Amino acid sequence: MTSYATATDRRVHPSTAPFVPGPQIRIEGRANGPLAGLTFAAKDLFDVAGLPTGGGNHDWARWHPVPDKYAWAVQTLLNAGATLIGKTITDEVSLGILGENAFDGTPLNPKAPDHVPGGSSSGSASAVASGLCDTALGTDTGGSVRVPASFCGLYGIRPTHGRLPLDGMLPQAPSSDTTGWFARDAMTFARVSHVMLGEDLPQELPKKLVIAVDAFGFADDDVQAALKPVVSRLTHLIGQSREESMAPQGLSVWARAQRTLQTAEAWETFRPWIDAMNPRMAFVVARNLIAGSQISAAERAWAGLMRMEARARLTHLLGDGAILCLPTTPFPAPTKGQAISALNIVRDRITCLAAHGGLTGVPQVSIPGATVNGLPVGLSIVGGHGQDAMLVAVAKAMEAMS
């Protein structure tokens, strides 16, 4: 039976819970592991044996069988002793950067309750920021860990593309998909990263810092000002810095290439399900997928070439062990419940500062600490391929300084 909602909750699903609806779960980690005592949540794109993988869209859960195995990332944390306490809300099939899910609601951003949490790993960021668990798994294809980390004031990592197994993780755009995680403090972030990366953090920090002047110039003035002291500390830690453009071809050109590749691949990923089922989805999600279906071969070929140029550029900047810093997002979290037409430019600007990740596959860590009018905004550090542990070590050293 349909229940017609009252006027008070007519805009979107009114829930602000970070966890998907359903029975509470608690799956204990292995005793005595390195993460013993920690609790974690997993974005509802990761398989948990015996539970539906919801993917943020009720018709996805309806169409797909309940998994009988744990995703690699979930199993890795359980094996290390962390205890799984919930599955978290995601933007529909990870297509979204703001964290407003029309089916499940908008998870609370505890640092900015009238603002979005960021997405698509919205519930994972919300759960960690709210203190409901110590860490949480997310996915990052076009910014889905980095953006909510920035908006919720958390540490968050997008690892080197291809480094970690993605078994049991609902894919979106395979050439960009990664598994990431959040934490409130650098020590927890380092412990979890150590386990997930399977690598000790390096003792020595990088010796060179590149400040991405194009990315800073693209951020709002107050974000630039808020991040200035953080960049100063970072420069002090590394010892030297220089200013360079990250994307000489244009941040918007990189964003265009990434959006082309990502949406074309997302259409390929979801097309069989859509064709067979005609699923219900929020209008903007359908719009995104249809845009993917309409990309010409010529446009996609060009995007592939620009990806090569972008990779060459970052290899040039970071190949000698340097790291690069930029604002994670050009502004703090936007307010909730805005019209589609108002959010188009918001999404596009976020993509301009996030596209390099999916486009080039480099690892990135977003570091919290700065605020604009009380709203968090993150500073990101980017390293060359495989320098994930180095970035975590820098984040840990930064916290020790503050």
Place this chain on the structure above:
Amino acid sequence: MTSYATATDRRVHPSTAPFVPGPQIRIEGRANGPLAGLTFAAKDLFDVAGLPTGGGNHDWARWHPVPDKYAWAVQTLLNAGATLIGKTITDEVSLGILGENAFDGTPLNPKAPDHVPGGSSSGSASAVASGLCDTALGTDTGGSVRVPASFCGLYGIRPTHGRLPLDGMLPQAPSSDTTGWFARDAMTFARVSHVMLGEDLPQELPKKLVIAVDAFGFADDDVQAALKPVVSRLTHLIGQSREESMAPQGLSVWARAQRTLQTAEAWETFRPWIDAMNPRMAFVVARNLIAGSQISAAERAWAGLMRMEARARLTHLLGDGAILCLPTTPFPAPTKGQAISALNIVRDRITCLAAHGGLTGVPQVSIPGATVNGLPVGLSIVGGHGQDAMLVAVAKAMEAMS
């Protein structure tokens, strides 16, 4: 709380009820009116005071206030003595021609239970065909009364565009929208039509019949064969017939023009709601709306010119009081639950035989009686502007002959 569905109902909402979910309603008509003793249902695009107008999309109902007045069509039937017994399922915001609603289910086609009822007036056709009421209100923009009439074996009318007030009816494409109705037998159809049209049926029948050879040639062979004896009876009734193409420019050209105008207008109609709310809708509905958003001014201008040509053509054919006959649909009801990719050509072919209605505004009545492998298919008669009552009189005379 979300309840994850079992595999048995994973494809679409499993309900086959014709009525929208909610409390049962019964609103008595005025005593002693000409329709006293008849029961009717109204497609959930028509306002009924005190009930939400659902529009086939739960987020439409959620966003819009509950009406406090009756739609003109509902009030007209109540005033004439008919009793309202339910609101019926519609394709989402009337965008659909098959009658499969992902939110509310696919109303039963009692003449073909494994097949769709046709849409968008799916529940109204289903309720009448199932004997749950005597007549039911539908809307017809691009075929939404005529197609379910054909698929469910009913009488159905699309009146002359602009003739009947559309107050309290959820619009789609104003230059094509009409209010229509269904009945199982010609006598009831005539009684209801008399009230709705506000006009006596003419005593004299038309003297000329045009057989639309292009439309018959476009229908499946078995549909042509099944309709042949019905056309013979009609020819006998009228006294003479001649064969002509209805659309010399091409049925597919008329369909292209109508699809262009209709989808462009539908986007204008629903854009403010979509922009403000980002509603959930089935993928094909979003695809249809997005197609409307992408129509160029040049394409729309061309479609307007083709509309003028089509109108001139039908004035030429029907201006002297002739009527035209054609298959209502090129085939009987398709099976339920087919993939989107399989249904694209199905929808397009239906539009080729239905587009003249929205494009030119002429009235049309679909007459039941023929079947293909036990599945109903209708023969339609079309008249000049304002000849609605004449078409009803022909339908009544046809039934008297059989």
